[in-house]
Amino acid sequence: MEQQKIIPHLFRNEFSKITAVLAKFLGIEHLELAEDIASETFLLALETWPHRGIPENPSAWLYTVAKNKAKNHLKRGQIFAEKIRPQVASAFDEILEKDLDLSHQNITDSQLQMLFAICHPAISTEAQIGLALRILCGFGIDEIANAFLSNKETINKRLFRAREKLRFEQVAIEIPGEAAIHQRLETVLTTLYLLFNEGYYSESQDAVLRQDLCLEAMRLTYSLLENPATNQPTVNALLALMCFHSSRFEARKNAQDELVLYHEQDESLWNQELIERGIYFLHQAAQGPKWSKYHLEANIAYWYTIKADTQEKWENILQCYNHLLVLEYSPIVALNRTYALAKVKGNAVAIIEAEKLSLENNHFYFTLLGELYKDIDKGKAKTNFVKALFLAKTHTDKQTIQQKIDHLQIVETQKPGF
């Protein structure tokens, strides 16, 4: 790997490992210190490597520096403690005796435990994702700000408050007991799901960052499967869902970096290996008694990996959307369900159902109505597309809708006698 690429690459990989192990070692109350030590370690690498060359084993170099920095910090703390609070000095000795364990096993364990600590119900979902990106995925504050379409200050404040909260709650860095796993796992999965979505549907233009977010979400989800306590059907279902979605990554953008809609995608660019992995995890997921929303979404995503429009495909997708809505209402799911309904029962039936949704502030709603009316009533189709155009916020969305209007007009003028 080229020199200018190796440091960012290492940073992404090793920052999160060092932070997780250090935080586990120092305790959640010193989370920020753990991040600081990891940052200082990389700063030193950035300063020395360009002159002295990259060490033979860069990861080992980083671990040694991090270890020493942690020990130095504790020693400084020890002097303070010896002078001011002699009674606790022995406790520091004990900590110093323990060596910082940077074995593969401890890194994986620490990261998993950290994931559960971060997903503590005391902090907001947004903060959970932010902390996960920072501590477990090694994202810089700038990158997190970019992913959330926010600014550095806001993100810094959010993360600061989240760390304070974890300290205040004295959250332990550990995999909770069996009873608590069930309850906490749900939050962990929500965080990973949102992390993935942040990458998959992100409105930020940075394509590399988006894909990185998805890959990190998948890596963390996979680490849950590696632990018997968290290798559960819902986790398998979530990973299956992620595999199916990310299989289309290459096909979703054209050479001009514009979004390519599902129907216009080149199927040969879909990653078959990821699709097969998805099917494998979906089978694993089916071993539980309960169907979660991840099961349903993974099933829908599976059917989308088959491009041909068959009755069986759309009937299955419709049923999954029905179940999803009964589990939990969401306007996007309601719109998708109506689209599937049109595929199964025809546009006329779907229009009646669509008009009951009355999602008057949603541009997808009017886009859907426009699509449904396209072959039935061109005038109504156009009215709806225009409403959608008016409500759409992003440039890409406006462009897509404008194309639909243009297409309608072309068809109109081609009509004989029109």
Place this chain on the structure above:
Amino acid sequence: MKDFILIFRHEDGGKLASPEQIQIWMQLTMDWLGGIAAQDKLVSRGNGLSFDESRVVGHNNLVTNGPFGDIKETIGGYVIVRAESIDEAVEFAKGCPVLMGEGNTVEVRKLAK
């Protein structure tokens, strides 16, 4: 918005359905429920009430085997919806697949609280 319960009454709950019929029945029911849920008007998917193992406990603790002998109609299940008015709730009820069975009814009642 008020909450209404839709109670399904079957004239003959003892009728046996084939697995294929049950499959179609489930699909129709989910299409109907999904349509209500898509409007964010499903409060509770409620529950089905099994026709097997049913008893009627009467005055003086007289227990009879199932309601079917004494009562013409049997309750098969219920769902709870949210609607602007009883009329809207009735519109929901009209789409219920239970009504495909002759003699069956859907009773719409406003929840008292």
